[in-house]
Amino acid sequence: MLEVKDLSINYDDNVVLNNFNFCLSPGDFIGVLGSNGSGKSTLLNSLVGVYPNKSGGIIYNQKYLDKNHPFSSIGFSPQSQVMDWYLDVWSNVELGLRLANIDKHKIKEYCDFAIDIVSLNSAKKKIVDTLSGGQQQRVQIARAIAHKPNIYILDEPTTGLDVESSEKLLDFLLLESQNNKGVIISTHDISLLECFCTKILFIKDNKIEFFGCKEEFMKEQMIRFYIEFEYKITDAEFSWLKKNINEYQVINPFSIEIFTPNTTDHTIFSIINTFPKDTFNIKNISSNVINLRETYLNKVKH
Numbered sequence: 001m002l003e004v005k006d007l008s009i010n011y012d013d014n015v016v017l018n019n020f021n022f023c024l025s026p027g028d029f030i031g032v033l034g035s036n037g038s039g040k041s042t043l044l045n046s047l048v049g050v051y052p053n054k055s056g057g058i059i060y061n062q063k064y065l066d067k068n069h070p071f072s073s074i075g076f077s078p079q080s081q082v083m084d085w086y087l088d089v090w091s092n093v094e095l096g097l098r099l100a101n102i103d104k105h106k107i108k109e110y111c112d113f114a115i116d117i118v119s120l121n122s123a124k125k126k127i128v129d130t131l132s133g134g135q136q137q138r139v140q141i142a143r144a145i146a147h148k149p150n151i152y153i154l155d156e157p158t159t160g161l162d163v164e165s166s167e168k169l170l171d172f173l174l175l176e177s178q179n180n181k182g183v184i185i186s187t188h189d190i191s192l193l194e195c196f197c198t199k200i201l202f203i204k205d206n207k208i209e210f211f212g213c214k215e216e217f218m219k220e221q222m223i224r225f226y227i228e229f230e231y232k233i234t235d236a237e238f239s240w241l242k243k244n245i246n247e248y249q250v251i252n253p254f255s256i257e258i259f260t261p262n263t264t265d266h267t268i269f270s271i272i273n274t275f276p277k278d279t280f281n282i283k284n285i286s287s288n289v290i291n292l293r294e295t296y297l298n299k300v301k302h
């Protein structure tokens, strides 16, 4: 659908995206992750042709995108709100449909559909400037999705949305991706990504740190083992831990947490078996898998 090829973008001397390569394929629901300022918006803006100095580019239908951008195939909602503030909700969405060249006989149906997805039925006739921040965000999204494009590019679409509106929007996007459309969104809401995305694109230090299936990203997850001892850990045991266990954390004088990759070759038993004889009298062990949020935080920190 879209191929990002050797894309680099800089603002003056500040290289924001360094040699990005990835594809958005039919059926993909890509979540873009990264810290503030990592370049998520720059990337999404570049997919719709808003870029500063760059090399490489975006290939669509075997051609590099230029001024003849396929707007009718793309629904784009930027991070900053771009709307006609003194028109009502319905007219804003209608305008988007006209710009996307939708047949005028279908405009009412498409408008109603999009306004329903973002639950603004009762505010149809309200002037956008008089709406709350979250409602304005919903208008912008309705405008981006109303023409049911092949590709959805939404920059932090759930920011400012209440939980039920976020779920409704993401349910819709998920259905669209299952109908072989392509979806790419950036968000800081990791739990939503965990539920809805099929692929993750993680930006760190101006590069793509990870691009691939969510499951693969999660595979690098760790398991956390909580180990409680019968007595206070001795100094000798502390120094043994320091020397021999890669990732652990002391919780209190009686217990530690050990982190291991989520694979069968790194079971807690293989670790415990390395404990020197007659040390670490274990009282209890429990474990839990670290979720996507913590996986992401670990990756950002390291």
Ligand SMILES: Nc1ncnc2c1ncn2[C@@H]1O[C@H](COP(=O)(O)OP(=O)(O)OP(=O)(O)O)[C@@H](O)[C@H]1O
Residues within 6 Å of the ligand: 011, 014, 016, 034, 035, 036, 037, 038, 039, 040, 041, 042, 043, 079
């Ligand atoms: N118009 C601009 N001129 C100069 N620098 C810019 C401009 N827009 C963005 N930048 C810089 O580019 C970098 C990436 O910004 P971008 O908005 O893409 O990050 P982001 O990942 O979307 O951040 P956030 O999570 O805060 O929305 C930042 O260092 C930012 O200061």
